[in-house]
Amino acid sequence: MGRPPGLQPNEVRVGIVGLGRLGMRHAENLAFRVSGARLDAACALEPDRVETVQREWGVPRGYGRFEDMLNDRALDAIFIASSSGEHCRQIGEALDAGFHVFSEKPLGISLEECRAAEAAVARHLDRVFMLGFMRRYDASYRRAKDLIEAGRIGTPILFRGYSVDPESAIEGAIRFAPSSGGQFIDMSVHDIDLARWMLGGEATTIFAAGGCYAHPEFAASGDGDNLAALVRFDTGAMAFFLAGRTAAHGYAVETEIIGTKGTLRIASVPQKDHLEILDSHGVVRECSQSFLERFESAYLAEAQEFVSCIRQGRKPLVTVQDGTRATEVAFAATRSFREDELVRLS
Ligand SMILES: NC(=O)c1ccc[n+]([C@@H]2O[C@H](COP(=O)([O-])OP(=O)(O)OC[C@H]3O[C@@H](n4cnc5c(N)ncnc54)[C@H](O)[C@@H]3O)[C@@H](O)[C@H]2O)c1
Numbered sequence: 542m543g544r545p546p547g548l549q550p551n552e553v554r555v556g557i558v559g560l561g562r563l564g565m566r567h568a569e570n571l572a573f574r575v576s577g578a579r580l581d582a583a584c585a586l587e588p589d590r591v592e593t594v595q596r597e598w599g600v601p602r603g604y605g606r607f608e609d610m611l612n613d614r615a616l617d618a619i620f621i622a623s624s625s626g627e628h629c630r631q632i633g634e635a636l637d638a639g640f641h642v643f644s645e646k647p648l649g650i651s652l653e654e655c656r657a658a659e660a661a662v663a664r665h666l667d668r669v670f671m672l673g674f675m676r677r678y679d680a681s682y683r684r685a686k687d688l689i690e691a692g693r694i695g696t697p698i699l700f701r702g703y704s705v706d707p708e709s710a711i712e713g714a715i716r717f718a719p720s721s722g723g724q725f726i727d728m729s730v731h732d733i734d735l736a737r738w739m740l741g742g743e744a745t746t747i748f749a750a751g752g753c754y755a756h757p758e759f760a761a762s763g764d765g766d767n768l769a770a771l772v773r774f775d776t777g778a779m780a781f782f783l784a785g786r787t788a789a790h791g792y793a794v795e796t797e798i799i800g801t802k803g804t805l806r807i808a809s810v811p812q813k814d815h816l817e818i819l820d821s822h823g824v825v826r827e828c829s830q831s832f833l834e835r836f837e838s839a840y841l842a843e844a845q846e847f848v849s850c851i852r853q854g855r856k857p858l859v860t861v862q863d864g865t866r867a868t869e870v871a872f873a874a875t876r877s878f879r880e881d882e883l884v885r886l887s
Contacts (some may be wrong), residue, residue, distance in 0.1 A: 553641075553848045556582035556602075556610050557620040558631060560590040563645065563840075564622035566833055570841050571620060572598045578848045584610040585623075607631060611638045618669075618851060620844070621645060625727070626720060629654035632670070633661040641669040643847045647730045648672055648864025650722040652872065655865040662861040671847045671857040672864045674734045678842035682735065685798060685805045689739055694800030697740050698778050702732025705767070705785040705793040707830055711756060714786045718762040724784035725749070725768060725871040725878075732782045732796070733867045734859075739798050742776035744870045746885050749878040755787050763879050770874040782874070791828030792835055811835065 555578055557568050564585070572580040572594075583594045584604035591603035604610040607627075610619070611634060618641040621631050629649040635642045649655040662670045676682050689697055706714055706728070714721075721727040737743065751768030753760050767785035774780060796807040811828050813835075818825040829835040850857050873884040 551577065551852050552579050553577055553617050553851050554579050554581045554615060555618045555620050555848075556580075556584065556604075556613060556616045557622060558584040558607050558610065558627075559622035559624070559645070560585040560587065560594060561622065561624075562833070565590070565594075566840055567620060567622050567844060568594055568600075569598070570844050572600065574841055575844045575848050577852050578844070582610055582613055582616055607634070611635060611640075617641060618643070618847070620847075624720060625722060626650050629658040632658045636661045636665045636668055636670065639665075639668075641847075641851050643671045643673065643844070644864075645673040646734075646864070646867075647722065647726050647871070648861065648868055650726065650868075652865070652869060655861075655868050659861050659865055669847065669850045669856065670861055671843070671850065672859045672861060673843060674731060674859045674863065674867075675836055675839040675843045676731050676735055677738060677859060678846060679836060679839040681807045682796070685796075685807060686739060688805060689798065689800070693803060694798065694805055695802030697776075697798050697800045699797075699799040700732075700736040700740055700778065700780040701795075701797040701799075702729070702735060702780070703783040703793055703795040704728040704732055705783065705788040707791050707793075708755075708787045708789055709830065711786055715756060715758045718759050718764055721762075721764075723762070723764045723768075723871075723875045724751075724786070725770065725782070725874040726868065728784035729768075729770070729782040729874065730867045730871050731794075732780075732784075733870045734863060735796065736772070736774070736780040736782075737863070737866065737870075740774050740776055740778045740780065742774040742778065743866065744772045744780070744873070744886055745775050746773040746883060747771070747870070747873045747877050748883050749874045750881075751878055759786075763875075765878070768874075768878055770877065772870070772874075791830045792832060793828070794832075794835060808835075 619635040749770035
């Protein structure tokens with residue numbers, strides 16, 4: 542793949558930090574598919590990944606230390622796809638260094654660092670900050686939101702969100718467990734954000750349950766392989782979240798919003814495409830196997846929105862406060878699960 546030569550007018554020069562499972566996809570999108578963007582630098586702890594991106598995609602500058610990339614004055618924006626525990630520190634440092642910032646979810650893995658990130662965003666209101674709640678940029682979720690706003694299902698009374706990783710990815714999930722922050726912050730944080738967005742309110746009361754039904758390894762991190770939470774919202778609506786790691790069929794992200802006059806369902810069968818295979822197994826509809834497959838276009842759309850906001854002087858839909866609030870709810874759910882008690886949020 543070739544990159545267009547020279548800097549185009551009003552082009553946003555981006556440096557990405559993190560070249561892991563998701564960072565590589567973001568990097569490729571920024572290098573080749575996001576209009577108005579140039580991927581001019583990449584930073585990761587793995588020198589071979591930085592070299593690969595530089596050699597194969599023609600990214601001019603590579604860094605092993607984030608601090609060094611922040612000294613690259615030929616960049617306009619920093620795109621953070623590093624490990625969750627790095628996000629808030631890197632957000633603050635990048636904003637203070639004068640860059641526009643995109644950060645992957647979750648905003649942070651403690652409320653203190655989320656609040657520090659909020660303060661950094663408040664210090665630099667002339668910069669664009671965007672958080673990667675990419676489901677809001679998925680066409681089906683956007684349409685569901687539009688239909689709710691148009692009154693199509695009446696008053697929304699229940700949001701149900703399942704986010705379950707495939708059992709085939711269990712080894713990585715177990716390795717990741719000590720640094721993930723737990724299933725609610727790692728998996729349900731997307732559903733929590735969607736529930737707030739679709740229901741138009743805030744969570745007030747939470748009870749969570751769950752356990753290690755197939756993989757005892759998660760217990761060492763105070764986690765389970767499948768957890769669920771029932772939540773009351775200040776609108777009076779209910780929400781139910783399921784987060785897990787043992788879906789036999791694939792990457793199971795399924796959503797339902799029930800209203801007084803109708804119900805919306807998104808991917809109630811999480812199939813990868815419209816193909817049906819009729820053979821000795823019956824009628825088979827294959828499922829998506831990873832977030833990269835299911836949300837391919839949402840990752841591109843959110844990166845495009847970040848770059849377009851910078852070019853057009855707009856602010857994105859998802860704010861740093863959305864990140865803090867979703868983190869707060871996820872932690873309340875985690876506490877409820879660990880302590881077996883009802884948690885009230887103020
Ligand atoms: N939005 C989504 O659907 C979604 C899906 C998967 C992952 N994520 C989030 O994206 C982030 C990355 O996930 P992943 O699965 O790609 O992780 P990963 O472990 O595969 O990769 C992490 C990358 O960050 C780099 N890194 C970590 N600390 C660094 C530092 N101090 N300086 C420079 N580089 C550093 C590592 O070198 C590595 O390249 C996580 O926060 C995760 O929660 C979001």
